[in-house]
Amino acid sequence: MTNHEVPPLLGQIAHAVSGAIDRARPELAGAAPVVRRSEHADFQSNAALALAKRARTAPRGLAAELIAHLGDSAIGAAELSGPGFLNLTVPDEAIWRQVSSRLNDARLGVGVPNAGQRTVIDYSGPNIAKEMHVGHLRTTIIGDSLARVLEFLGAEVVRQNHLGDWGTQFGMLIQYLGEHPELTWHHGEVTGRSTSAVSVLDAVYKAARRQFDADPDFADRSRARVVALQSGDAATLAMWREIVAESEKAFRDIYDRLDVLITPEDSVGESFYNHLLDGTVTELVDAGIAVESEGALVIFSEEVTGPDGEPVPLMVRKRDGGYGYDTTDLAAVRYRTGELNAERLLYVTDSRQALHFRLIFEAARRAGWLTDDVPAEHVAFGTVRGPDGRPFKTREGGTVRLMALLDDAVTRARAVVAEKDPDLDPAELTRIAEVAGVGAVKYADLSTSRVKDYLLDVDRMVSFTGNTGVYLQYAHTRIRSILRKAGNAEVSVDPRVRLEPAERALTLGLDDYGTTLAEVSDTLEPHHLCAYLYALARDFTTFYETCPVLTADEPVRRNRLALCRLTARTLEHGLGLLGITAPERM
RNA sequence: GCGCCUGUAGCUCAGUGGAUAGAGCAGGAGCCUUCUAAGCUCUUGGUCGGGGGUUCGAAUCCCUCCAGGCGCGCCA
Numbered sequence: 200m201t202n203h204e205v206p207p208l209l210g211q212i213a214h215a216v217s218g219a220i221d222r223a224r225p226e227l228a229g230a231a232p233v234v235r236r237s238e239h240a241d242f243q244s245n246a247a248l249a250l251a252k253r254a255r256t257a258p259r260g261l262a263a264e265l266i267a268h269l270g271d272s273a274i275g276a277a278e279l280s281g282p283g284f285l286n287l288t289v290p291d292e293a294i295w296r297q298v299s300s301r302l303n304d305a306r307l308g309v310g311v312p313n314a315g316q317r318t319v320i321d322y323s324g325p326n327i328a329k330e331m332h333v334g335h336l337r338t339t340i341i342g343d344s345l346a347r348v349l350e351f352l353g354a355e356v357v358r359q360n361h362l363g364d365w366g367t368q369f370g371m372l373i374q375y376l377g378e379h380p381e382l383t384w385h386h387g388e389v390t391g392r393s394t395s396a397v398s399v400l401d402a403v404y405k406a407a408r409r410q411f412d413a414d415p416d417f418a419d420r421s422r423a424r425v426v427a428l429q430s431g432d433a434a435t436l437a438m439w440r441e442i443v444a445e446s447e448k449a450f451r452d453i454y455d456r457l458d459v460l461i462t463p464e465d466s467v468g469e470s471f472y473n474h475l476l477d478g479t480v481t482e483l484v485d486a487g488i489a490v491e492s493e494g495a496l497v498i499f500s501e502e503v504t505g506p507d508g509e510p511v512p513l514m515v516r517k518r519d520g521g522y523g524y525d526t527t528d529l530a531a532v533r534y535r536t537g538e539l540n541a542e543r544l545l546y547v548t549d550s551r552q553a554l555h556f557r558l559i560f561e562a563a564r565r566a567g568w569l570t571d572d573v574p575a576e577h578v579a580f581g582t583v584r585g586p587d588g589r590p591f592k593t594r595e596g597g598t599v600r601l602m603a604l605l606d607d608a609v610t611r612a613r614a615v616v617a618e619k620d621p622d623l624d625p626a627e628l629t630r631i632a633e634v635a636g637v638g639a640v641k642y643a644d645l646s647t648s649r650v651k652d653y654l655l656d657v658d659r660m661v662s663f664t665g666n667t668g669v670y671l672q673y674a675h676t677r678i679r680s681i682l683r684k685a686g687n688a689e690v691s692v693d694p695r696v697r698l699e700p701a702e703r704a705l706t707l708g709l710d711d712y713g714t715t716l717a718e719v720s721d722t723l724e725p726h727h728l729c730a731y732l733y734a735l736a737r738d739f740t741t742f743y744e745t746c747p748v749l750t751a752d753e754p755v756r757r758n759r760l761a762l763c764r765l766t767a768r769t770l771e772h773g774l775g776l777l778g779i780t781a782p783e784r785m
Numbered sequence: 786g787c788g789c790c791u792g793u794a795g796c797u798c799a800g801u802g803g804a805u806a807g808a809g810c811a812g813g814a815g816c817c818u819u820c821u822a823a824g825c826u827c828u829u830g831g832u833c834g835g836g837g838g839u840u841c842g843a844a845u846c847c848c849u850c851c852a853g854g855c856g857c858g859c860c861a
Contacts, residue, residue, distance in 0.1 A: 233803090235801080235803090237804095238804080238805095239804075243803095243804090245802090245803055248803070248841080248842080249802085249803090251841080252840095252841080258841075280804080281803095281804055282803090282804080282841075282842085283841095284803080284804070324861090326861085363861065366860085366861085367860095469861090492858085493858080493859090494859095495858075495859060497858070497859090503787090503788070503857080504787065504788085504857085505786095505787080505788095505857045505858080506786060506787070506857060507786090507857095508786080508787080511788095511857060511858080512858050512859095513858085514858055514859050516859090517858095517859045518859065519859080521859085523859065523860075523861085524860080524861050525858095525859095525861095527861095528861095548861095549855095550789080550790065550854095550855070550856090551855055551856065552856090552861080553788095553789060553790080553855085553856075554788075554789075554855095554856055554857065555856090555861085557788095557789090579789095579790085581790080581791085581854090581855095582854080582855085615823080616823090619821095619823060620821095620823095635823090646798085646799095647797085647798060647799085648798085648799085650790065650791080651790085651791065651798085652790095652791080652854075654797065654798090656797080659797075659809095659810075662810080662823095663823050664809085664810080664823065664824090665808085665809040665810060666798085666799095666808065666809045666810090667809085667823090669823060670809095670823075670824090672823090673821080673823050673824080674824090676821070676823095677820080677821055677824085678820095680820065680821060681820050681821095684820065685820090718801085726798095726799080730799065730800095730808090733808085733809095734808095737808090740824070740825075741825090743820075743824085743825095744824085744825060744826090747819085747820070748820060749820050750819085750820075763820095784821080785821085785823080
């Protein structure tokens, strides 16, 4: 196994066309070669069309010049077509060698363009003592996939789970629990998969809220409890810590089941920043960025105005002297760049917070915590809606618990799997149903562009036909089946074998993997990876239908086995970067 | 009022200024003595919200209008 990058053919071709441009028209040196995959050949270059005007010549003539200057390159054949397209074909041998090199590389020949880039990703961020619901699904799944992709591309990823673990609501919760010692809410005391300490706490919180609104004496005691918490009263803090710990156990169950990589060590909640808030505010005041207004301390935006035409403020310190989330987020930027040495900051939250982060980033730049070479990006995503187009809710109008959604998906997956293969032993059935059900939920979420509202339809997700996570898993198991039957032997490639059309499409697709991952890194859109893997699985299926593997004569058989192995590895790896398991059989 | 986002087939969605706008689902017709039929083949279906403009070329870039969603100081 090697461990170095295998440059994609597309890049090699682009380089060759660039060279031709430089030689044919030195005054155009450096112009983009505009090379793409093509329906009419392996690749096409549209450079002549784009450059004809600058070169003061007809596109077809310029295209012909480029062909003449291609010289000795990776290109096998270049053909002039239409108004000035260059149709470029790569020799079969060169394509087979790509397969061979990738197969022999531990990283499938993918490079590390993000090498060493310290990237802080803020995602998931559930609230302590509250159930995780479908609203947390997107941030958790998208953030986790991005973390995996960036990490694979060499970035030093720092996950930050910005837990909602601080605030006045804990006063009433702690007070209520203290007044009701008969309540059982600890992890060990609560049984059943769909109940947990946090679901009990969620209910307790609602009860506390009701009493808070109805009983002025309790409200007073709760306010006193908030003061006790903030001033560090030992007993109150102990209770708070217990609540946080119990909640984190429940989150852990969800994260385990979702198979996401975030760990307790990544939990850096709002409370963590408490000791940094005073310093943060002082710095902002000293720099003249934060100013007093109506008794509060605010930062007025220099870019955005509100309904009254006045600059929109960030609330740095409330009139009552307290700090809100604006201050916490400012402190977090300062900490992440100053202490964690972040070179890239990502925030995976819903799109409604777009203005908030715009203001935070603007203020952080003015304060010098963010500089031009440290990009801070709000990785926004749309609202989760139900099949009726309205925000996803239960029939009663409540939020849908994430664990209940997963239970539902897995239960339905189990029914489908049992129907497809009635002889499956129960343990295997359970395993496959889990992987298929959870995979379906994740794939459905990751496979559309983030920013649009996301329509969550469990029926559609677990129908398991067409463009779903299961299609990819199924393609992978079919390949594994072939490889098992072939004895899982080491494979080698004979580059002299002629490529069938289906093999050609598959190999050119396999060559695009690293390019696709780089695109995900640039756009922070995991759906590009989904689309890539789906196309790859389709290309494999066409190959599977038209090119027999096990019954083929040598050396065709060996080459096809190599293609199977590389496709299986690419699918498995790509699914892995989406956080989806690729089982051996299903 | 201002700002951000969205508008592509009946439905859900792709679509880096390039050749005939693509998938899946749904509808119609077929394919299992042959590597897993969770699959495959064929087929029906489009004024790319409307109108201008830039360009040899626009779903894509610019302007404008329409429709929907979200946001705009003491909740996160």
